[in-house]
Amino acid sequence: MKLPVGARIIGVGAGLPASVVKNSDLTRLVDTSDEWITTRTGIKERRIALDTETTSGLAIEAARDALGFAGIEADTIDLIIVATSTPDDLYPSTACKVQGAIGAVHAAAFDLEAACTGIVYALAVAHQFIGSGTYKRVLVIGADIHSRFLDWEDRNTCILFGDGAGAFVLEADEEGETGILSTYLRADGTGAHLLSIPNTGSAYPHTGTTPPRAVERYLQMNGKAIYNFAVQRVPEAVKTACESAGITVEDVDFLVPHQANIRIIKSAAERLGMSPEQLVTNVDEMGNTSAASIPLALWQAIQRDQIKVPSTICLVGFGAGLTWASAIVRWTARDHRRIQKKTEHTKESTDKRETQEV
Ligand code: UT7
Secondary structure (H helix, E strand, O other): OOOOOEEEEEEEEEEOOOOEEEHHHHOOOOOOOHHHHHHHHOOOEEEOOOOOOOHHHHHHHHHHHHHHHHOOOHHHOOEEEEEOOOOOOOOOOHHHHHHHHHOOOOOEEEEEOOHHHHHHHHHHHHHHHHHOOOOOEEEEEEEEOHHHHOOOOOHHHHOOEOOEEEEEEEEEEOOOOOOEEEEEEEEOHHHHHHEEOOOOOOOOOOOOOOOOOOOOOOOEEOHHHHHHHHHHHHHHHHHHHHHHHOOOHHHOOEEEEOOOOHHHHHHHHHHHOOOHHHEOOOHHHHOEOHHHHHHHHHHHHHHOOOOOOOEEEEEEEEEOOOEEEEEEEEEOOOOHHHHHHHHHHHHHHHHHHHHHHO
């Protein structure tokens, strides 16, 4: 359905822990090898948060970076949505912490939980708010610290995840054109048991003087089932988002999938008839950063000058819930800081030339 007001992405940003953990480091914790992890997942290293780092801290860093990219001030933001399944606390929301820290004094703020798919869900919500004319600028962040919920003795899961945050700034398009061409959101709660972080919520009761039971609160996953779900659902989500945008898969220049496993990404690309050059991936450097993975992958592709402006991009996520979602985006955003630097550089050389000529 076409919304009355267009929305486009004008900024993207990243917040990353400094500490890099390589596959070889993990061989000291569990019975694994660099060769196994690389061939089965494509991951070579990941960022892991220090004890002093928090989900909100990474989200704040990503928010500031995205605002810098867009060249706008925090007090012009109307709404902040943080997609996370590993918030600092059950409440206050991580979004409220971001709002306070960056000085987005006019912004409403809330968290959204759709696991690794959360960022695409949040983008769709932001699109609706802008599209209806309610808000002009929305900051959408995906942030997760999964390392706090991993069993570091379980080789099936601890090798897969990394920590980080990625952000998008969305803006109403005054010219009436839209940068978000379509969004597609799905869920299948019958698969809830396939991927979970149990014993952290209210389903884990302890009352009165009864001390909390000592239960594990580690991420649990049926890897094979999630793998099979992803290779089916990713192509379906891409095709459906294309259809509702009125384009074909051939019109998509770049695919930015959730970065869980390079084999899932390549299998989806093959089914869709996409070439390796069209794939945006950084799973080798970041691992699975959950809700942060899509903006982080796009952010890194922009740093590497892989993304041409303008181009048509498909974002596609999948994860716990089960959830899956996609969006078609007309990418027109340029890094305001780079443009400014270029302008300053040109001005400097013109001034120099003029001084010499005098
Ligand atoms: O955001 C969404 C989150 N999750 C995902 O997207 C995960 C989707 N699933 C996957 O990516 C893959 O299923 C995994 C990477 C998790 C596993 O790959 P697989 O090819 O499905 O391996 P497997 O589970 O069938 O395990 C094969 C063997 C097993 O040994 P046996 O039983 O055949 O003797 C595992 O015990 O590999 C063993 N194994 C490992 N060996 C060395 C499992 N983990 C490791 C490890 N190092 N880290």
